[in-house]
Amino acid sequence: MSLSLLLFIFTLAAFLGYELIKKVPSQLHTPLMSGSNAISGITVVGALLAVRADSGSWALALGLCALVFATINVVGGYLVTDRMLAMFRRKGGSK
């Protein structure tokens, strides 16, 4: 994939992100933050690709560390957001 294409994607994603998030009500700021935090764990993909035997033991070890930390970020981030959002249900009906 050519470099200019990737930069193109980056720029569009930035504007998309801006449009998506500017309307979020302040009540939901914490789940938004922890949910997007989990998404930033996407670097797990980079970590996975780094865990290969042919790149030397140092690269393997560092890649493995990256994998563990990124997975903590992803799994923990999504679960904690889900836990929070479970409490955000509208409770009007249950009263």
Place this chain on the structure above:
Amino acid sequence: MSADWVNLAYIVASILFVLGIKMLGSADTARRGNRLSACGMLLAIVVTLLDSGLSYGWIAGGLILGGSIGAFAARRVQMTAMPEMVALFNGFGGLASLLVGSVEFIKLSGNGSLVSWAFEVPQSFTLSVIALAVFIGGITFTGSLLAYGKLSGVTASRAVLLPGQRYFNAGLLALLVVAALGLVVGSVLGLSVSWVWIAFGVLLTGALLLGVLAVLPIGGGDMPVVIALLNSCSGLAAAAAGFVILNNVLIVAGCLVGCSGLILTIIMCKAMNRSLANVLFSGFGSADQGAATGVEGEMKAASTEDAYYVLEAASSVVIIPGYGMAVAQAQHAVKELTDILEAKGCEVRYAIHPVAGRMPGHMNVLLAEADVPYEQLAEMDSVNPIMPTVDVAIVIGANDVVNPAALNDPASPIYGMPIIRAHEAKTVFALKRGQGAGFSGLLNELYFLEKTRMLYGDAKTTVSELVGQFKS
């Protein structure tokens, strides 16, 4: 599976992230949105696993280890400890991006020389995005760790501004720029690989150091800004790592997060009427700043019994929670009190300032945990117009966000900050542990008003006593 199919799957994953974030914007769809984005992540991971030459044994081990630590932490964490948990996860994400960048650097320079470049992009570009991933990832990692320390009470949460620290930081930043340049153009200039390695080492160490130094002068009350900004950084670090390995899903997802964090940061700054630079560099709330202006009058204490009689007669009550409610874990007691008030026909609302607490939306999470209906939570702008009609405003552990000086004292450091106009209510009760000043180091004029009564003591105990009065 061919690269085309993998990229196609990455596009689907990106779509799921975008939809997920969009659905996080409304309370009705937020939970499904989060799950949708988790599905996107799962898809991205599964597709990546199909790449050839991966060491599956190690990968399985890493996924299981990281997954169980993450799941354990997410399950066990108290809702009051949410800010530090988010900070910690954030830091791990930054560290992972840093490590991904480092691995690519090692691969690039592994056999004693910078190996010739096989991809379609110039080698200097790859080296510069490696530098970015290491720089941003490093700052995110140690910055988040210190934020975690400050939020969880492991380290002191006040702002610490070391003598000459601004100059030192500026110098360090300059050094890092030089190191990054050395890394990028070093081999072009004919420097040996060991020099390039030294540049890399300086960049790595310096970024880690800078993360600590950048968060050190920021006090507890400004943490909402810091967490949002670090969140943004972790996304940008992931995007930089995406440019290193030329992976579009990393770029898209990282960029989305970078944007969302940045917007939250701006919202938080606006809610304090301060610039980002002021939050980051001024050492607001550190010892040398707390020049409190003299306030005339005295604070008048009241007993919970006095408060009970006033509340008994009230027909509308606004509760203004702050960090003090989180510290005292008073949210369940507060909910109980509002239930009693509502049962006798009183209208109760919660007025929530955007920067109340230690992270964006902190109060909303706590009150949601205590089963407070979403509809009772009012934003500052919707509650301020009706404040003059409110019988009783109960301030629970909030301080600067209700300080009228922000409206009427141009000399005050918080002048211009939007506040919840508690002082316009007919009566104000302020629950407070002691007579001390707020985070900004300012005395609060609100506490000296004729209509204000102070209820000293632990917020949870005080509210429970009030509940007891109603029940007896």
